[in-house]
Amino acid sequence: MKRSFIREILEHTNNNTISFAGGLPNAKLFPIEQLKKSAQVVLDDTSSLQYGNSTGYEKLKEKIAKLYSDDGFFTTSSNILITSGSQQALDIISRFNSNKNITIETLSYLGAMNVFNLNNMDINTINLQDDGCDIKQFKQSISKTKLAYIIPDFQNPTGISYSDKKREQIASIIKDTNSLVIEDSPYSEIYFEKKFESISQKIPKNSYHLGSFSKVLAPSLRIGWIRADEKLLEPLIAYKEAMDLHTNGLSQFILNNYLEDINEFENHKNKIRKIYSKKMQIFCNFLDEVLPQFEYIKPKGGMFVYGRLEGINTKELVNKCLKDDVLFVPGVEFYINNIKEDEIRFNFTNSTPAQIFKGLNIIKSLIKE
Amino acid sequence: MKRSFIREILEHTNNNTISFAGGLPNAKLFPIEQLKKSAQVVLDDTSSLQYGNSTGYEKLKEKIAKLYSDDGFFTTSSNILITSGSQQALDIISRFNSNKNITIETLSYLGAMNVFNLNNMDINTINLQDDGCDIKQFKQSISKTKLAYIIPDFQNPTGISYSDKKREQIASIIKDTNSLVIEDSPYSEIYFEKKFESISQKIPKNSYHLGSFSKVLAPSLRIGWIRADEKLLEPLIAYKEAMDLHTNGLSQFILNNYLEDINEFENHKNKIRKIYSKKMQIFCNFLDEVLPQFEYIKPKGGMFVYGRLEGINTKELVNKCLKDDVLFVPGVEFYINNIKEDEIRFNFTNSTPAQIFKGLNIIKSLIKE
Numbered sequence: 236m237k238r239s240f241i242r243e244i245l246e247h248t249n250n251n252t253i254s255f256a257g258g259l260p261n262a263k264l265f266p267i268e269q270l271k272k273s274a275q276v277v278l279d280d281t282s283s284l285q286y287g288n289s290t291g292y293e294k295l296k297e298k299i300a301k302l303y304s305d306d307g308f309f310t311t312s313s314n315i316l317i318t319s320g321s322q323q324a325l326d327i328i329s330r331f332n333s334n335k336n337i338t339i340e341t342l343s344y345l346g347a348m349n350v351f352n353l354n355n356m357d358i359n360t361i362n363l364q365d366d367g368c369d370i371k372q373f374k375q376s377i378s379k380t381k382l383a384y385i386i387p388d389f390q391n392p393t394g395i396s397y398s399d400k401k402r403e404q405i406a407s408i409i410k411d412t413n414s415l416v417i418e419d420s421p422y423s424e425i426y427f428e429k430k431f432e433s434i435s436q437k438i439p440k441n442s443y444h445l446g447s448f449s450k451v452l453a454p455s456l457r458i459g460w461i462r463a464d465e466k467l468l469e470p471l472i473a474y475k476e477a478m479d480l481h482t483n484g485l486s487q488f489i490l491n492n493y494l495e496d497i498n499e500f501e502n503h504k505n506k507i508r509k510i511y512s513k514k515m516q517i518f519c520n521f522l523d524e525v526l527p528q529f530e531y532i533k534p535k536g537g538m539f540v541y542g543r544l545e546g547i548n549t550k551e552l553v554n555k556c557l558k559d560d561v562l563f564v565p566g567v568e569f570y571i572n573n574i575k576e577d578e579i580r581f582n583f584t585n586s587t588p589a590q591i592f593k594g595l596n597i598i599k600s601l602i603k604e
Numbered sequence: 605m606k607r608s609f610i611r612e613i614l615e616h617t618n619n620n621t622i623s624f625a626g627g628l629p630n631a632k633l634f635p636i637e638q639l640k641k642s643a644q645v646v647l648d649d650t651s652s653l654q655y656g657n658s659t660g661y662e663k664l665k666e667k668i669a670k671l672y673s674d675d676g677f678f679t680t681s682s683n684i685l686i687t688s689g690s691q692q693a694l695d696i697i698s699r700f701n702s703n704k705n706i707t708i709e710t711l712s713y714l715g716a717m718n719v720f721n722l723n724n725m726d727i728n729t730i731n732l733q734d735d736g737c738d739i740k741q742f743k744q745s746i747s748k749t750k751l752a753y754i755i756p757d758f759q760n761p762t763g764i765s766y767s768d769k770k771r772e773q774i775a776s777i778i779k780d781t782n783s784l785v786i787e788d789s790p791y792s793e794i795y796f797e798k799k800f801e802s803i804s805q806k807i808p809k810n811s812y813h814l815g816s817f818s819k820v821l822a823p824s825l826r827i828g829w830i831r832a833d834e835k836l837l838e839p840l841i842a843y844k845e846a847m848d849l850h851t852n853g854l855s856q857f858i859l860n861n862y863l864e865d866i867n868e869f870e871n872h873k874n875k876i877r878k879i880y881s882k883k884m885q886i887f888c889n890f891l892d893e894v895l896p897q898f899e900y901i902k903p904k905g906g907m908f909v910y911g912r913l914e915g916i917n918t919k920e921l922v923n924k925c926l927k928d929d930v931l932f933v934p935g936v937e938f939y940i941n942n943i944k945e946d947e948i949r950f951n952f953t954n955s956t957p958a959q960i961f962k963g964l965n966i967i968k969s970l971i972k973e
Contacts, residue, residue: 236839236842236843236846238841238842238845239845257655259654260654262651262653265650265653265654267647267650270647270653271643271644271647274640274644274647275640275644278636278639278640278643281631281632281634281636282631283824284631284639284822284825285629285631285634285822285823285824286626286818286823286824287824319826319848320849322846322847322848322849323847323848330722346846346849349846350847353699353846353847449655454654454655454853455652455655455852455853455857456653456852456853456854457688457848457849457850457851457852457853470605472607473605473607474605476607476715476718477695477715477718477719477722478692478695478847479688479691479692479695479826479848480689480691480826481826483688483824483825483826483852483855484823484825484826485822485825485854486852486854486855488824489854
């Protein structure tokens with residue numbers, strides 16, 4: 236099995252590295268004082284350190300359910316399975332569906348593709364357009380595979396979001412073909428204009444909706460979840476249990492305590508949206524100035540700008556950049572087939588304007604070499 | 605897939621339940637003040653909340669390696685892979701060895717058997733004797749399977765420990781047959797008389813040694829590890845990464861900080877040994893008094909007393925006990941074949957003397973019904 240390019244290079248970065256590579260949230264925005272306070276409170280109770288339930292800490296499940304219900308997507312704690320990050324959520328679902336077929340977007344999240352391969356799934360790819368996947372291809376593919384994995388909000392790596400129309404179409408097709416969709420939503424809360432309504436909300440009995448606190452709060456806590464109909468969730472519990480008994484209890488208790496002040500969480504998300512939106516704007520301005528040949532569509536949320544440096548082999552380019560402590564992810568990493576060699580995914584959340592300017596100029600100089 | 609009896613009943617206990625079931629450490633012994641202090645210190649540094657390396661936090665790996673080296677088993681951080689509890693360690697190794705054969709003890713740890721089944725392994729069982737497994741059977745079995753899973757120290761569920769002689773024999777056989785052993789050691793530090801030398805130490809190139817902080821420190825932190833030769837560890841990293849990216853960072857940082865005061869950790873372990881030893885003695889005294897027909901061997905460490913109530917179907921018994929809020933695990937749960945229906949595993953670490961007395965008397969009264 237191949238390791239992820241992103242995870243491997245993460246292990247070779249140092250304090251001088253300018254990284255546009257990983258989907259790292261900006262550490263300066265972690266609500267560290269509040270989490271510290273929560274840690275103190277929950278560590279007054281020994282149950283925060285004891286074994287817990289395989290499905291997750293009940294109070295946290297209730298709070299996550301309430302976040303959905305408040306958004307108009309009726310959900311109770313029995314619809315929630317807490318996982319060790321949404322990476323594990325993907326593993327649990329695909330392990331349960333091992334040896335089956337799955338429809339995914341081209342390009343797609345590397346960690347998902349790894350897990351589908353690990354579970355010996357037969358992957359069928361469909362094209363992405365500027366407003367979501369190719370509906371005709373989706374219909375053809377899902378009719379056969381009966382299971383799809385998509386990232387409709389600020390997709391990783393492309394930054395693309397599905398239009399409202401395509402969301403309706405996808406939901407109808409899933410329902411009509413009696414299929415299931417895994418809707419991965421790590422970036423949904425990081426919108427710069429508006430929040431999209433999930434596809435899962437339209438088809439609650441045919442969907443696994445994956446959420447995570449990694450991008451909006453803190454990744455090291457490794458708390459993600461699956462929101463699904465109880466009937467879909469039930470067979471997954473034995474898998475979760477066999478895989479790691481239960482998700483980290485201390486993190487669950489801390490997050491539960493943190494979420495008790497829902498205004499604090501809302502303010503925090505608003506702050507992130509504002510700052511990331513500004514960072515995206517700065518990144519795009521520098522891109523236009525320093526690398527005007529880079530073709531891209533400005534994202535409406537999330538953490539990435541994806542585009543094309545016509546005719547440049549970006550895998551070769553990143554290997555040169557590595558030596559000068561600049562990193563990005565070449566597009567080839569996100570393809571299974573029909574690989575395009577001149578594409579790049581830039582992360583814009585984790586660098587200062589000075590780093591962006593310096594980093595892009597280093598890339599520019601190495602293109603010319 | 606079947607869920608674990610223990611995990612399922614754990615979800616049905618309440619504050620009045622007298623539980624001799626799970627392998628729950630005694631919450632009163634968690635070093636909660638020290639962990640609280642550590643949480644405060646590490647939350648001054650945002651890296652405790654950021655994404656981390658798939659193999660684990662380097663400083664923590666170094667500290668775990670040092671614990672081995674100090675015990676005379678030379679180990680560096682590159683021999684350590686941090687996992688989300690040793691349950692995940694078992695899953696990673698058996699996933700890498702999926703569809704292969706494995707030799708295990710009869711009886712064995714339920715969570716391990718679940719994971720071997722999940723990974724479609726063909727399980728071959730060998731008998732346990734009072735001083736470890738049947739060596740003749742072990743030799744025959746491992747010659748075919750080339751991989752074994754054993755728990756030599758205060759075995760779960762039987763409480764049995766391997767003699768020094770059998771440890772030497774097992775190591776020789778593993779080496780001579782060019783096989784591998786997964787040595788699971790969650791209870792090794794909870795000894796009442798002496799610490800056993802691991803089998804892995806005798807065959808460092810042929811062993812995966814699994815350790816955990818769940819039993820000696822706090823289970824909710826979900827920090828376990830695999831200690832193995834680099835060549836054995838290397839292919840596992842891609843699995844770990846695909847499964848959950850990396851283990852909870854905050855827990856790793858907290859434990860790393862806690863372990864900086866190694867005397868504190870040593871004192872804590874000594875305290876646990878002393879108190880659990882006393883609890884075991886009390887439990888056995890009450891057993892002899894209340895249920896004199898219960899046949900067992902007094903354990904020399906760990907968390908369990910295992911034995912036999914001749915002629916009693918203990919699965920039926922526990923279902924009656926459940927209604928009176930008393931729990932234990934019937935032996936049948938730990939068997940794959942040749943099931944004995946009149947055996948029980950009692951956990952002795954998590955109840956007060958009054959609870960033990962009351963609980964055993966309830967069991968006694970329900971036996972007579």
